[in-house]
Amino acid sequence: xxxxxxxxxxxxxxxxxxxxxxxxxxxxxxxxxxxxxxxxxxxxxxxxxxxxxxxxxxxxxxxxxxxxxxxxxxxxxxxxxxxxxxxxxxxxxxxxxxxxxxxxxxxxxxxxxxxxxxxxxxxxxxxxxxxxxxxxxxxxxxxxxxxxxxxxxxxxxxxxxxxxxxxxxxxxxxxxxxxxxxxxxxxxxxxxxxxxxxxxxxxxxxxxxxxxxxxxxxxxxxxxxxxxxxxxxxxxxxxxxxxxxxxxxxxxxxxxxxxxxxxxxxxxxxxxxxxxxxxxxxxxxxxxxxxxxxxxxxxxxxxxxxxxxxxxxxxxxxxxxxxxxxxxxxxxxxxxxxxxxxxxxxxxxxxxxxxxxxxxxxxxxxxxxxxxxxxxxxxxxxxxxxxxxxxxxxxxxxxxxxxxxxxxxxxxxxxxxxxxxxxxx
Ligand code: 5CA
Ligand code: ZN
Numbered sequence: 177x178x179x180x181x182x183x184x185x186x187x188x189x190x191x192x193x194x195x196x197x198x199x200x201x202x203x204x205x206x207x208x209x210x211x212x213x214x215x216x217x218x219x220x221x222x223x224x225x226x227x228x229x230x231x232x233x234x235x236x237x238x239x240x241x242x243x244x245x246x247x248x249x250x251x252x253x254x255x256x257x258x259x260x261x262x263x264x265x266x267x268x269x270x271x272x273x274x275x276x277x278x279x280x281x282x283x284x285x286x287x288x289x290x291x292x293x294x295x296x297x298x299x300x301x302x303x304x305x306x307x308x309x310x311x312x313x314x315x316x317x318x319x320x321x322x323x324x325x326x327x328x329x330x331x332x333x334x335x336x337x338x339x340x341x342x343x344x345x346x347x348x349x350x351x352x353x354x355x356x357x358x359x360x361x362x363x364x365x366x367x368x369x370x371x372x373x374x375x376x377x378x379x380x381x382x383x384x385x386x387x388x389x390x391x392x393x394x395x396x397x398x399x400x401x402x403x404x405x406x407x408x409x410x411x412x413x414x415x416x417x418x419x420x421x422x423x424x425x426x427x428x429x430x431x432x433x434x435x436x437x438x439x440x441x442x443x444x445x446x447x448x449x450x451x452x453x454x455x456x457x458x459x460x461x462x463x464x465x466x467x468x469x470x471x472x473x474x475x476x477x478x479x480x481x482x483x484x485x486x487x488x489x490x491x492x493x494x495x496x497x498x499x500x501x502x503x504x505x506x507x508x509x510x511x512x513x514x515x516x517x518x519x520x521x522x523x524x525x526x527x528x529x530x531x532x533x534x535x536x537x538x539x540x541x542x543x544x545x546x547x548x549x550x551x552x553x554x555x556x557x558x559x560x561x562x563x564x565x566x567x568x569x570x571x572x573x574x575x576x577x578x579x580x581x582x583x584x585x586x587x588x589x590x591x592x593x594x595x596x597x598x599x600x601x
């Protein structure tokens with residue numbers, strides 16, 4: 177499906193470094209393996225929205241974090257292949273459509289467009305491929321068939337579902353020695369979240385309770401598609417990301433991103449399914465997870481309904497640059513809450529930055545080399561595990577010390593924050 181228009185990308189003098197990020201799978205800081213030589217292209221995948229409600233600040237935090245990563249990679253001279261899915265058919269979407277008496281396709285289309293508008297307003301670089309599940313049924317179905325043919329997957333009959341002997345399909349985790357490697361979760365941790373996050377541990381006929389659903393045979397009133405070798409049905413959730421990521425980025429790619437709520441089961445299963453398809457060590461080489469953003473001490477989630485929406489703030493006339501600054505004031509690994517105080521702090525900061533940029537923009541001569549000064553500082557902070565609070569603090573400190581244009585490093589402040597932070601002054 178079409179993505180959204182790309183914002184103009186300001187080129188900065190010199191180059192940043194390929195960033196390090198915290199990898200969930202190894203619980204360590206890892207420099208992304210891209211650059212001249214074997215891996216010139218960074219393959220970045222982020223789990224996209226399930227379009228049954230509008231984009232909230234938790235989603236925005238995830239997509240802005242990935243955007244900062246992408247901007248750092250481009251600034252370091254890497255080529256980028258960026259892919260994002262859209263879960264445009266799944267239980268929560270179907271349930272919401274039923275509740276609101278609206279066609280599920282119409283609901284999805286409406287929320288996807290709102291998401292595009294939100295991402296455009298927030299100056300998020302669009303993916304090269306924004307890929308819906310509905311348009312990828314064949315691609316996903318083919319992978320399910322492959323898993324059945326290799327014996328990695330098995331069928332469970334759907335009792336009384338349709339009288340045609342249709343089967344759901346599951347992956348057999350007992351054959352996957354890598355299971356658990358991505359999340360690092362032990363069984364107790366897995367049990368604690370599996371059922372809440374779409375899992376069906378008690379389903380009769382499963383070989384092990386965490387086995388993920390690959391294909392769901394048609395149930396009455398649910399949409400379904402025909403794929404050769406499978407009963408009419410639709411893909412399970414995790415296989416969509418295994419299939420889409422590997423189809424567009426290859427069986428091994430640089431980094432898989434999403435919120436920490438996806439560590440288990442979603443990213444664990446996506447990775448293990450790719451192992452089953454392509455062999456051990458397939459899928460992402462690094463897993464980056466955005467901590468949960470809450471509101472007044474609770475996780476912000478569509479199901480709880482405690483949402484601060486990007487679109488609502490935009491309607492109220494808030495500057496998208498302000499929304500970005502509020503998000504960037506928090507490191508991606510630290511959970512935080514959206515608060516009125518945070519917004520006011522962002523507002524003051526944006527005003528300070530705009531005034532400093534206006535005062536120094538015309539003074540181009542006499543700046544230091546790009547390897548020194550504020551530009552170099554901001555680059556160094558971002559290359560160190562996307563330290564956005566550190567980058568903001570470096571800019572604040574430069575302003576507090578008198579906003580000397582000689583300390584900028586061959587680029588106006590407005591260009592530095594536009595290119596690296598996506599904030600328009
Ligand atoms: N469609 C699936 C991924 S394949 C999904 O999780 N959709 S979502 O709409 O629920 O979430 C979209 C993205 O926002 C995911 O990467 C998710 O991890 C992230 N996310 C959701 N809630 C929060 C939150 N409160 N804080 C931070 N990130 C969040
Ligand atoms: Zn996903």
